[in-house]
Amino acid sequence: MTEQWVTFSKIGDAALVSLSGEIDLANSGEIGKAIVGRIRDSGKVLIDLTTVSFLDSAGVRLLDALVGDLAAQGKRARLVVGERGAARMTLRLCAFREDVLSTDRDRAAAELGG
């Protein structure tokens, strides 16, 4: 059901969660469940938001929860998000922690690896 918004793959040894389209109140719950189910065994998680065309507070809440949970488990996470665009704007407005944001997926993967 959530394939149009979220797909999973690997980049190096990190789990890559690619989000796409509009992430909002209507779908963030489902997307969250799908993600949690898939990254349980990953030590490193990369969440790619570069093709997200809309992100609302529900989406931010989802990302915040994911990053927080991963940190609590001693796992590392990075969000990849374009320098401009809707997702960047929302995250900036919410003052999302800059240290978990990256604009380049490969660099983010490298940082996770190091």
Next chain:
Amino acid sequence: MTQELRPPWDEDPDDLYEHAPCGYLTMLPDGTIVRVNQTFLTWTGYQRGDLVGHRRFRDLLSAGGQLYHETHYAPLLRLRDEVRELAFDVVCADGRTLPTVVNSMLARGPEREPRAIRAMVLDATERRRNEQELLDSRRRAEDSERRIRVLQEVVADLAAAPTEAEVAEAVVRAPESAFGAASSSIYLIDPERETIVAVASTDPTTGNWDDMPVTSSRAVARVAERGDLHVVGSLAEAARHFPDLVDNMRRSGRDTVVLLPLTTGPTEEHAGAETLGVLAFSFTGERKLSDADLSVVRLLGQQAGQALDRARLYDEARRREERVTFLAETTRALDELPRMLPRARRLLDRLVPEIADWAEVRLSVGPTGVQEERGARPPDPDMLALALARVTASGEPIFPAADEKLACAVLPLTARGRVLGTLALRRTPERGSDDHERAFLLELADRSALTLENSRLYEQERQIARTLQRSLLAGGPPGGDKRFTVETHYQAAGQDLEVGGDWFDAFLITKDRLAVVVGDVVGRGIDAATTMGQLRSAIRALSGEDVGPARLLEGLDRFVDRVESARMATVAYAEIDLVTGDLTYACAGHLPPLLQEPGGAPEYLMQARSAGLGSRAGDLRRTQETRRLPAGSRLLLYTDGLIERRSRPLDKGFELLAREFARRQDAPLQGFTAGLADTLVGRDHADDVCLLCVSLGTEERIERTIGADRMQITLLRADLRAWLVSHGVEPETRDAVLLACSEAVANSIEHGYRDDPFGMIDVVATVTADAVEVKVADRGTWRGPMTDVSRGRGLQLIRESMDQVLFDRSDGTIVTMRRAREAAA
């Protein structure tokens, strides 16, 4: 009681013994002769004293006889006391040998000890000769039978051999099996080139395999010329007549060589018998060939010659047929591709490697010309350039001479009296007679030239048609009027097709009346493009403030009576009153326009339909239909290339178009038609595609009422996004407004209506040059300050993304938000 008969004459027993008709010998057990009769002495020429007491019988035998005496005669005699009919060659006093047959008996004493051997010797000269002759004649019969059998087999093989090569293969094996030759080789005469070529050999390590002219002094050439069998019986003979053979014979240890011309008839009747080749075979050791052998050899020569003759005719017929087929297939293959470069390339693909191992086409057309080549090892560029220049200047072909380095044919490509370019090619070896070869290459060049010339004309016409069409479609639609936007797209068919007669047009009849047209003329090419231009002008001329679509079509019907090429053209024509939003339309045989009103489903306009222009069988009663369009409506006119596919029914095409159209309703109009064409037909399509989309007015305000369902937020946002895009609101502001509006609606759903799933939310947005304002109102219950952290974040986002935010909680909640536009800021 026996009564002794007296003979009628006195018989002297001694005389009888001495002159008996056979030789008698008496020997001691060790073989020493003790008594011998005169007959034996007379036959052998010995004196009695030479033998008696001095020689043993075995001393008189040949070496082989002595051995036989030792191993057979003596042991048998001792065993059986008697041996009969043993053949011995007795060596006479003068060294002759006398073939004899010997019967012997061993006489024993009382103690059975051997005492004496008596031997009777018969002269077997005649008998031995008879036996030899019998053996010889049997061998001769066998030889002859074997030869006949071999010859029969060869003849059978020859009959089944359809090509020269196979004939040669069958013949070259015959001398070994028929005559016991050590090796044999076959040479064929190439009459066109006047050379003799070695084609097959059972032992390629012998002989000289160079081609030789028919006038060569070499033995093979001489024999071929004379047309008669020649046997070189020894090295000495070779040295005398054919010195070229000596080295080879010596090197390969041959002493006899037979050179047999392969003729089409018996060589005695010289008239009409043609020599086609030479079979050379050789023997180790000097070999005399009997008359019988020679007649069989001659027969072989004739049989092989006739088979070669047959194979040559057959080869030539087959080649001719292959050439004709090749030419026909090539022409057909080229006709499949109308454009010049693909045609030239296909020509080369046909030539290499099938008939040439390298080929090149040069065409002097266009600013740069065409130069394409295939195959490996191109010829020397300087020599080629020289040959090309000669052929281009003279229009005469160059065929390669045997000794020429260029080694390729250069043919002029001549069409309509003009040398269009050149075709150069290097043939693969198998080619047959040169006359036929030349005729074939010239025919190939002529056909290629014609088809390439046609493609050049096609190319030219296509270029003109494209230019014409582009000029007619140029001069974009009217713009600068806020009340409407027209977006058009024209996509030419896949590259190898001629231009079609699709067109679009949009023009203002008056300042408040917009006309839009999409039409399609029957046919392709320059004619279609010209007709399209005429119709386009006619429509502009016929339209008028009080004319309307129906009367305009009637005018076009009269027009096509004068411009026949426009008959059965189809037209979708619509006029839009920019003040009232009234759309009046009519379709003459054209696909129905597709309309999408804001918030509605796409709808095909199926009214006001009639037949194509000037139709003789169709319904020409022109009618028109009017309906009022709300601002934000989009109307799409298109040609059949957009939806018609051979692979699917038309309904499916309609369905697909409607779906794609609806899916893109929020997409900005700019690039809308191109995107639609791209999705529906892709890049590689068989028909031209022509689209025109007119978007009516832009809503100054957008008003939406949605249920308190989080799913509705997404739909609202899509509407709002499209509306913001249509107003050209810059992306930053647009994203901010969308975010704030979504948060406000989410707030109403999650907070105001948390106990009321049936609550309704009103959203109103307005845009001005300076700012965007959005009002979100619900009638939910306000329950004091929120404690929910996430909803708090939502409110924070609204405040952060908008410049001004006002909460009014007097009746439900009304959030009024405003953000200044960038241009104004």
